[in-house]
Amino acid sequence: MNPSLIFDIKRYAINDGPGVRTTVFFKGCPLHCEWCHNPESYSAQKQKLYSKEKCIGCGDCVEACEQHACVLTPEGIKTDTTLCILCGKCAEVCPTKATEMSGELRSVDEIMDVLKRDVPLMEQSAGGVTFSGGEPLMHPELLILLLDECGKMGIHRCIDTSGMSNSELLLEVAEKTELFLFDLKMMDSKQHRKFTGIPNDTILKNLRKLAETDVQIIIRIPLIKDVNDNDDNIQKTAEFIAALPGEPRIVNLLPFHNSAVKKHEKLGQIHDSRPLSEPSAQRQTRIIEIFKTNGIQASIGG
Numbered sequence: 001m002n003p004s005l006i007f008d009i010k011r012y013a014i015n016d017g018p019g020v021r022t023t024v025f026f027k028g029c030p031l032h033c034e035w036c037h038n039p040e041s042y043s044a045q046k047q048k049l050y051s052k053e054k055c056i057g058c059g060d061c062v063e064a065c066e067q068h069a070c071v072l073t074p075e076g077i078k079t080d081t082t083l084c085i086l087c088g089k090c091a092e093v094c095p096t097k098a099t100e101m102s103g104e105l106r107s108v109d110e111i112m113d114v115l116k117r118d119v120p121l122m123e124q125s126a127g128g129v130t131f132s133g134g135e136p137l138m139h140p141e142l143l144i145l146l147l148d149e150c151g152k153m154g155i156h157r158c159i160d161t162s163g164m165s166n167s168e169l170l171l172e173v174a175e176k177t178e179l180f181l182f183d184l185k186m187m188d189s190k191q192h193r194k195f196t197g198i199p200n201d202t203i204l205k206n207l208r209k210l211a212e213t214d215v216q217i218i219i220r221i222p223l224i225k226d227v228n229d230n231d232d233n234i235q236k237t238a239e240f241i242a243a244l245p246g247e248p249r250i251v252n253l254l255p256f257h258n259s260a261v262k263k264h265e266k267l268g269q270i271h272d273s274r275p276l277s278e279p280s281a282q283r284q285t286r287i288i289e290i291f292k293t294n295g296i297q298a299s300i301g302g
């Protein structure tokens with residue numbers, strides 16, 4: 001089986017589901033959300049990251065680059081992307097990690113080796129593994145093998161998803177998963193396309209289908225001022241969630257935080273979208289009230 005591109009494996013994670021978890025981040029996402037705090041997850045390709053603040057100008061990367069794609073300039077290292085073959089040799093020699101590669105091909109065995117080390121802590125804390133991204137459902141072959149291996153070891157399995165996937169695959173994965181963290185951005189499909197790059201019809205259909213199964217679902221809603229925090233969107237979101245089949249749903253509200261700016265810089269991207277911010281505390285209280293009025297328990301964080 002071919003390995004998949006993983007951009008991080010975070011151990012001791014406490015915000016990706018219950019207990020202490022190990023989170024595996026798959027690279028590549030069908031959505032392109034303006035507020036994404038992991039912009040390195042958009043692309044399903046390996047990428048080179050560069051941080052000017054960490055660079056000491058030693059030139060080791062320039063020497064290591066057989067393609068002559070790296071140049072040391074007064075503004076720091078510049079990479080000619082037409083010559084760069086993403087071999088990673090520059091990152092291997094960089095003494096300060098100013099240059100790093102994002103995305104590494106990992107096999108089931110390699111990932112399971114990391115997970116196995118964390119089993120005692122997972123058991124003590126009622127935690128487990130979370131498959132996140134990017135979009136883990138873009139990597140069905142590796143994901144299903146990992147879910148099976150974790151299932152054999154009794155590891156609690158969680159999928160953090162945008163919901164943008166083939167429905168049959170989603171339901172197959174649900175049979176091997178204890179918990180879904182399902183992201184819901186906004187209800188208006190045109191607005192959804194404007195802010196994420198795609199309409200939301202498939203996502204809403206998939207959430208309804210998933211709610212018909214027994215798998216536990218926590219719905220996670222990013223809250224962004226003047227994007228999705230208005231009463232109309234929140235009311236429609238609450239009505240949609242209230243109408244889902246099965247148990248009343250838990251909703252985690254995740255106010256926007258601006259942690260991606262540095263990552264865009266490292267990727268050499270100019271993030272020229274409008275400045276985004278979180279809704280005021282007063283607004284967040286109002287949003288919780290709207291959910292409560294619709295019989296839904298919503299809280300900040302999670």
Ligand code: SF4
Pocket residue numbers: 048064065066067068069070079083084085086087088089090091
């Ligand atoms: S990734 Fe390889 S080709 Fe690209 S700049 Fe680094 S050493 Fe050169």
Ligand code: SF4
Pocket residue numbers: 054055056057058059060061062072077093094095096097098099
């Ligand atoms: S090897 Fe690292 S620290 Fe040295 S010039 Fe290249 S990026 Fe900068």
